[in-house]
Amino acid sequence: MEQKPPGYTSASNADDLTCQQATALLVEYVNDTLAPETMRAFQEHVRDCADCLAYLRTYRATIRALGTVRYEDIPAALQERLLSFLQTRLTRVPQSFPDGRDPG
Numbered sequence: 001m002e003q004k005p006p007g008y009t010s011a012s013n014a015d016d017l018t019c020q021q022a023t024a025l026l027v028e029y030v031n032d033t034l035a036p037e038t039m040r041a042f043q044e045h046v047r048d049c050a051d052c053l054a055y056l057r058t059y060r061a062t063i064r065a066l067g068t069v070r071y072e073d074i075p076a077a078l079q080e081r082l083l084s085f086l087q088t089r090l091t092r093v094p095q096s097f098p099d100g101r102d103p104g
Contacts, residue, residue, distance in 0.1 A: 017045040022052045026059055 022045045028034045029042055046053050071079070 017041045019045075019049060019052055022046065022049070023055065026056065029056075030060060030063065 022042055025034060025038065025042050034042060046056055
């Protein structure tokens with residue numbers, strides 16, 4: 001089921017979808033899982049927003065590039081650093097900003 005990005009309501013034109021909202025919809029867009037109305041709003045926004053279009057193209061290029069990388073091709077030292085980084089990242093206690101926002 002499609003999740004709406006924060007602050008998203010029904011989009012009747014491209015002005016209703018912000019860049020932040022469009023970015024939040026990227027995964028669903030490339031996986032073709034957006035509702036038709038949201039898909040239209042996303043496509044209208046990307047058509048009119050050069051920055052979001054560039055981001056979408058980079059996102060798709062990254063997916064294609066990563067699809068060609070095999071875990072076995074990564075040098076052992078880099079594998080260890082990556083696993084260590086991910087382990088640290090996944091087990092640390094989330095910190096929040098003073099205003100209560102999640103840093104990410």
